[in-house]
Amino acid sequence: MIRIFSLLVGAFFTVVLGWSFLVGAHTAVTEPKTLSAEKVFHLKPEPFHLSSDGVFGKFDRQQLQRGFKVYQEVCAACHSIKHVAFRDLAALGYNEAEVKAIAAKATVSAKDPLTGELKDRPGLPADKFPPVVYAGLGVPPDLSLITKARPNGPAYVHSLLTGYRDQPAELLKQFPEAKTGDGLHYNPYFANLNLAMAPPLTGEGQVTYSDGTKATVEQMSTDVTAFLVWTAEPKLEQRRQTGLWWLGFLLFATVLGYMAYRNIWAEKKGH
């Protein structure tokens, strides 16, 4: 009796599963595919390489300084980097006086130690980069962690900065309703193809690099992306170094263990 009952229960579930599979397969085959402009015209980031890539990769300090300059002179008008403190910039090769001078140019809202009141004062090396007030369309995200927050982050940021173009005629023909709205800008690397950020890097010479590097759009984009890889993980080199050290140590311990094993069993095995 119990046996028949359990067989029936089993059969019931098998039938239900089989039925739902057939229904699903049927809809998958017969339902018309809905295409959207995003599905057809979105592009994956172009391949992008930095000196900090790979296990043995190292930051290029000159490049990080150039990238910081691009951030300060272009992006900082709209984007904050709130997780970075001015003194962290010492890692880019700035000396103490330079860090102090960079900090002092910023205005930081801090508690007055005597009254406890919030007051504006020039930044100090220990301060973090202050928030940025932005009044335009859209919400500029904080950039400290952006290269980690987006899939394939560094390549994405670089492609986004250099990827603005006119909306393809083909797109407008297929999806007239997807026309870029007022105040938005077409960029096939952005998830929904249109974003509120106007192309920030506009032309050669927008910044003047102190090391004489020619400031093309490609160069500025590469440098500022390198800088944003650093802000997202300033301790990247140390982390990898520690990893390699441990790997070496474990390898050594393995060899030692194997040798000890051979030694201890040598007699018993009768070699």
Ligand code: HEC
């Ligand atoms: C005039 C203001 C302005 C400037 C200057 C500016 N941005 Fe933006 N940025 C924005 C706004 C607004 C958004 C949000 C866009 C949206 O969500 O539609 C944005 C978004 C972004 C995003 C995020 C895209 C995403 O996936 O969400 C990145 C990355 C970015 N900006 C990088 C930069 C860099 C690097 C610079 C400097 C070279 C820069 N921006 C300069 C206003 C600005």
